[in-house]
Amino acid sequence: MTVAFYITAAIALLTTMRVVTHTNAVHALLYFVISLLSVALMFYLIGAPFVAALEVIIYAGAIMVLFLFVIMMLNVGEEHARQERDWLSRRFWAGPGVLCAALLAITAWVIIETAHPSVGHEVVGARDVGASLFGPYLIAVQLAALLLLGGLVGASHLRRHDRRTPLRTDGGKGGES
Amino acid sequence: MNPTLQTLAVTLGILFTLLHVAAVLIWVERRLLALLQDRLGPNRAGPLGLFIIVADVIKIFTKEDWIPPFADRPLYVIAPAIILLTALVGFTIVPVGPGMVVLDLNIGILFFLAFSSLGIYSTVLAGWASNSKYALIGGLRMAAQMFSYEVFMGLSLMGVVILAGSLNLSEIVEAQRGMWFVLPQFLGFVIFLLAGLAETHRLPFDLPEAESELVAGFHTEYSSMKFGIFFVGEYIGLTLIAAMIVTLFFGGWLGPAWIPAPLVFCFKTFAFILFFILMRAAIPRPRFDQMLSWGWKYLLPLALINLIATGALVLIRAD
Amino acid sequence: MEGTQYWPFLVYVGAVLVVIVGQLLLSHLLGERHRDRVTGEPYESGIAPTGSARLRFSIKFFLIAILFVIFDLELVFIFAWAIAIHELGWTGFWGAMVFTAILAVGLIYEWRMGSLDWISRRSPAPRETAVRPAP
Numbered sequence: 001m002t003v004a005f006y007i008t009a010a011i012a013l014l015t016t017m018r019v020v021t022h023t024n025a026v027h028a029l030l031y032f033v034i035s036l037l038s039v040a041l042m043f044y045l046i047g048a049p050f051v052a053a054l055e056v057i058i059y060a061g062a063i064m065v066l067f068l069f070v071i072m073m074l075n076v077g078e079e080h081a082r083q084e085r086d087w088l089s090r091r092f093w094a095g096p097g098v099l100c101a102a103l104l105a106i107t108a109w110v111i112i113e114t115a116h117p118s119v120g121h122e123v124v125g126a127r128d129v130g131a132s133l134f135g136p137y138l139i140a141v142q143l144a145a146l147l148l149l150g151g152l153v154g155a156s157h158l159r160r161h162d163r164r165t166p167l168r169t170d171g172g173k174g175g176e177s
Numbered sequence: 178m179n180p181t182l183q184t185l186a187v188t189l190g191i192l193f194t195l196l197h198v199a200a201v202l203i204w205v206e207r208r209l210l211a212l213l214q215d216r217l218g219p220n221r222a223g224p225l226g227l228f229i230i231v232a233d234v235i236k237i238f239t240k241e242d243w244i245p246p247f248a249d250r251p252l253y254v255i256a257p258a259i260i261l262l263t264a265l266v267g268f269t270i271v272p273v274g275p276g277m278v279v280l281d282l283n284i285g286i287l288f289f290l291a292f293s294s295l296g297i298y299s300t301v302l303a304g305w306a307s308n309s310k311y312a313l314i315g316g317l318r319m320a321a322q323m324f325s326y327e328v329f330m331g332l333s334l335m336g337v338v339i340l341a342g343s344l345n346l347s348e349i350v351e352a353q354r355g356m357w358f359v360l361p362q363f364l365g366f367v368i369f370l371l372a373g374l375a376e377t378h379r380l381p382f383d384l385p386e387a388e389s390e391l392v393a394g395f396h397t398e399y400s401s402m403k404f405g406i407f408f409v410g411e412y413i414g415l416t417l418i419a420a421m422i423v424t425l426f427f428g429g430w431l432g433p434a435w436i437p438a439p440l441v442f443c444f445k446t447f448a449f450i451l452f453f454i455l456m457r458a459a460i461p462r463p464r465f466d467q468m469l470s471w472g473w474k475y476l477l478p479l480a481l482i483n484l485i486a487t488g489a490l491v492l493i494r495a496d
Numbered sequence: 497m498e499g500t501q502y503w504p505f506l507v508y509v510g511a512v513l514v515v516i517v518g519q520l521l522l523s524h525l526l527g528e529r530h531r532d533r534v535t536g537e538p539y540e541s542g543i544a545p546t547g548s549a550r551l552r553f554s555i556k557f558f559l560i561a562i563l564f565v566i567f568d569l570e571l572v573f574i575f576a577w578a579i580a581i582h583e584l585g586w587t588g589f590w591g592a593m594v595f596t597a598i599l600a601v602g603l604i605y606e607w608r609m610g611s612l613d614w615i616s617r618r619s620p621a622p623r624e625t626a627v628r629p630a631p
Contacts, residue, residue: 027252030255053288057568057572060291061291061297061568062568065320066558072317125283126284126575126580127583130575130577130583131580134576141573144569145573145594145598145599151566152599152603152605155566155611156606158559189507189511196515238522239528240528241528242523262516265512321557321561324563327564328564328567332574338579343579405519473607488592492581495585
């Protein structure tokens with residue numbers, strides 16, 4: 001199981017690297033999906049099957065499709081890929097890269113120096129998650145509901161047209177009716 | 178027999194059966210539709226026209242495997258693979274008999290929902306990668322349809338989960354020994370049936386590939402076996418939905434003791450596949466906007482009411 | 497987790513991958529090849545294609561996607577409640593009730609705002625989405 005965990009972790013890292021370095025937005029997004037799937041598998045391997053399933057259903061199955069929609073809507077084409085390639089030049093990523101590396105080094109040092117965190121000794125099943133969510137953490141669940149309500153209200157205003165100046169959502173080029 | 182060998186036989190047997198069911202269904206559907214529409218259907222090649230399957234396979238493999246020069250090559254090739262992969266892998270948690278399951282997962286239902294939501298990528302990416310107008314609109318429609326119907330697909334299953342007290346499909350089947358869940362969960366069953374049909378984009382809900390509006394929708398630019406994989410994927414998705422209905426609402430492999438359990442399961446599943454084909458012949462296609470708003474306005478509240486009522490009843494009975 | 501056998505799953509997925517790759521390869525090898533004047537053009541019902549296929553599409557698709565994400569999240573909380581219903585009892589039931597009620601308010605709001613209607617009910621004037629791409 002430990003071997004499987006490290007292999008999936010390596011896949012997650014590699015695919016996430018490709019997300020950053022890929023210039024084609026849709027391809028990068030596919031790598032992102034694979035990265036999320038491997039994170040889900042990691043969750044499963046350390047004994048959190050419910051979280052693993054949610055990772056796939058919510059992130060890979062819902063939020064990433066939303067991202068895909070945005071990319072398709074924004075009409076990202078070849079010129080954007082060229083722009084991406086320009087942004088990937090050294091003078092843009094050198095500074096943040098060095099800082100991130102420093103942060104990583106410190107994190108690694110802290111983890112090695114302090115406790116030896118070990119996971120995977122007990123399995124937290126779906127029933128345990130539910131019992132604590134709607135038990136001690138009930139308030140947090142209701143707050144999440146309010147947050148989602150806020151999202152719903154915000155979303156509905158996306159398509160509100162100002163009646164005096166009708167917004168041409170499709171740029172006048174046509175589209176789905 | 179050696180238990181390892183037995184498990185291996187079950188595993189490969191399920192896959193083998195699925196792939197052949199998909200092929201045979203092409204013939205079954207054409208013959209049955211012909212019968213229902215007062216035509217003859219394919220009846221020339223071999224007994225009852227059965228060899229049409231072989232002819233179809235030969236034909237589809239020798240067609241030109243055309244990758245459009247304007248398409249996004251890698252995505253164009255991956256898209257059909259995703260649909261077949263998600264449909265086939267989604268089948269691994271379905272128990273076809275006592276202990277006869279590829280992956281006996283404690284979160285079986287969530288696994289099924291996860292894989293059916295991953296199936297969206299296939300059609301959206303196919304539509305986008307084809308770089309063709311009909312394909313793009315078909316892919317978008319597919320995504321909107323799956324978005325709308327997946328929510329209450331999950332909700333409609335929760336009544337079953339409450340009754341069985343488990344997400345594991347084998348345990349859900351065992352919990353139906355006294356009574357099939359279709360009786361206490363009839364509303365849930367109807368909603369799941371509709372959501373499942375929308376998910377597999379079968380004919381009453383085949384708006385993403387409505388041939389009178391969009392030529393062939395998201396697979397307009399596909400040819401040869403890549404088109405064939407979409408076709409096979411659709412049949413396997415249909416079989417998966419039928420199998421899930423049987424497992425969750427109709428007692429899975431439970432049946433008379435003198436019939437082997439897998440046969441009972443296959444028989445029930447096939448009955449539902451025939452029902453789906455019948456629906457295709459009987460019901461006209463709704464308009465796209467009608468279908469979407471119908472889902473959000475009526476099926477979603479109904480699924481919620483069903484869930485709440487089931488929860489309350491179960492708790493009242495427990496008191 | 498313990499007691500679950502994983503190797504049949506791996507065998508199954510491996511076999512599925514072999515089937516898919518095999519099908520794609522076989523059709524690639526067996527298929528004919530030809531090049532004609534308009535082989536490399538997108539199919540648009542036999543008419544010469546105009547413009548790009550990268551259409552900009554209606555915001556309503558995006559709206560549906562957002563609604564889906566929000567209700568999918570709600571679904572996740574409901575999953576957690578449904579599986580643990582016996583442990584939680586009536587307290588959990590009323591908790592889930594309040595949770596569902598809050599989102600039901602959201603759904604009613606969307607309904608009243610007309611977000612669930614594909615065709616605008618309140619402002620019939622701009623029929624811009626009815627414009628189809630010129631053939």
